[in-house]
Amino acid sequence: MNLGPHADFIVAAYVVTIFVIAALVAWVMLDYSAQRRILGDLEEHRITRRSQRKGQ
Amino acid sequence: MPVIDLANPSRVLVIVNRLLPWLVAVTIILFAIGLFRALNAPDDYQQGATVKIMFLHVPAAWLGMLGWVIMSISALGTLVWRHPLADVAGKAAAPIGAAFTFICLLTGSLWGRPTWGTYWVWDARLTSMLILLLLYLGVIALYWTAEEPGRGARAAAILSLVGAINLPIIKFSVDWWNTLHQPASVFRIGGSKIDPALLTPLLIMALAFTLLFVTLHLASMRNEILRRRVRSIRLLQAQKFAEVSA
Numbered sequence: 001m002n003l004g005p006h007a008d009f010i011v012a013a014y015v016v017t018i019f020v021i022a023a024l025v026a027w028v029m030l031d032y033s034a035q036r037r038i039l040g041d042l043e044e045h046r047i048t049r050r051s052q053r054k055g056q
Numbered sequence: 057m058p059v060i061d062l063a064n065p066s067r068v069l070v071i072v073n074r075l076l077p078w079l080v081a082v083t084i085i086l087f088a089i090g091l092f093r094a095l096n097a098p099d100d101y102q103q104g105a106t107v108k109i110m111f112l113h114v115p116a117a118w119l120g121m122l123g124w125v126i127m128s129i130s131a132l133g134t135l136v137w138r139h140p141l142a143d144v145a146g147k148a149a150a151p152i153g154a155a156f157t158f159i160c161l162l163t164g165s166l167w168g169r170p171t172w173g174t175y176w177v178w179d180a181r182l183t184s185m186l187i188l189l190l191l192y193l194g195v196i197a198l199y200w201t202a203e204e205p206g207r208g209a210r211a212a213a214i215l216s217l218v219g220a221i222n223l224p225i226i227k228f229s230v231d232w233w234n235t236l237h238q239p240a241s242v243f244r245i246g247g248s249k250i251d252p253a254l255l256t257p258l259l260i261m262a263l264a265f266t267l268l269f270v271t272l273h274l275a276s277m278r279n280e281i282l283r284r285r286v287r288s289i290r291l292l293q294a295q296k297f298a299e300v301s302a
Contacts, residue, residue: 001095004105006170013109013163017116020162021268024155028275035282042289 123153148276
């Protein structure tokens with residue numbers, strides 16, 4: 001594949017896009033595991049929401 | 057099942073958990089096809105190989121605006137019906153929309169230098185897109201810095217509705233003002249002006265980016281629902297502690 005005289009601009013556009021999307025995906029995944037971990041800790045200490053207790 | 061049952065946070069969590077693996081798989085497949093077609097697409101007769109930036113820039117621009125449309129609809133849900141899920145959807149869409157708007161501006165700048173001879177020009181399309189990014193940052197700041205989440209949500213909802221004025225300005229800026237940016241060439245009366253050899257990979261990439269947006273939005277909504285559960289448990293904990301101390 002020949003990207004011509006402006007290859008740097010094309011490669012930079014793809015690299016930046018991949019970087020931003022990777023950062024976004026990583027942030028969403030890390031946030032999910034953090035919230036799950038905090039909820040797990042709270043439930044381990046038998047602290048639940050009122051709505052959960054009603055359902056028990 | 058009544059539609060209203062779907063608007064229950066616990067139900068949403070179940071649906072999202074079921075949907076996400078499928079969405080991730082289809083998104084990856086579409087990106088693989090789209091990138092293969094994009095990187096092997098022929099050069100444009102005027103722009104040469106730099107046309108390959110279009111496959112990133114155009115979908116990012118569409119999704120930057122779609123993010124704000126989602127936030128505006130969610131804002132109505134927050135302000136009119138005060139539905140907590142509307143607020144969850146709005147808050148989850150903001151960083152994703154901001155990221156796509158940022159990609160659009162950056163790739164546009166990298167495309168502008170070899171084709172226009174400049175990275176940036178203060179013309180109507182570019183400036184209105186930059187305003188969209190600043191509006192996104194404003195909404196994110198309102199959501200994340202408000203001490204009481206309800207107040208932050210209402211303020212963010214109002215800004216989302218006010219900022220929606222910018223969407224038609226972005227869309228029609230190339231028609232209303234004399235700009236360096238080209239007018240609409242994909243969705244226009246009279247059909248697309250792009251050759252099918254370039255249009256097909258563009259549409260595949262747009263579909264892949266849209267599915268990525270949907271996947272990230274649903275995953276972020278799930279995170280936000282969990283975050284609110286954590287907050288309500290902690291408030292309960294603090295309340296118990298205050299009762300014991302009293």
